[in-house]
Amino acid sequence: MRFKNTSDHIEAYIKAILDQSGIVELQRSQLADTFQVVPSQINYVIKTRFTESRGYLVESKRGGGGYIRIGRIEFSSHHEMLRELLYSIGERASQEIYEDILQLLVEQELMTKQEMNLLVVSSFGSRSRRRSSSCSC
DSSP: OOOOSHHHHHHHHHHHHHHHHSEEEEOHHHHHHHHTOOHHHHHHHHHHHSOGGGTEEEEEEOSTTOEEEEEEOOOSSHHHHHHHHHHHHOSOOOHHHHHHHHHHHHHTTSSOHHHHHHHHHHHHGGGOSSOGGGOOO
16 A cells, blocks of 8 residues: 555554454544644544445544544455445445445455446546546555
8 A cells, every 4th residue: 555645654554453453442642642643633534444334333432531443344244244235325325435335345355446446437437536547445
């Protein structure tokens, strides 16, 4: 993964911990100090990069003893995962959620990157937020 900005570094750091332990519990202020950013930057990364549609559950408690707990959603089968995704998005999904779900399917090896890119381009054309050449999958 090529890092473009601080948010990419923070995301990679959290994902590395998740890869090791499966769940991560962080102090927002400590993580902000580690990366020399304001706590709102940590909030931004959590809200945009660790969403349910990307396969994460986030629990947060604010305040002095506050924490952020992030875990990867584990599915017992691919059918269960697809059923949960359909239930969680309802009848309509935004472009961002649609692309997040496709990315999750690639990560779960249920589709290839090429298939994902084809679906994105055929669904949204040039409006896609992820170009096939710059896909982070």
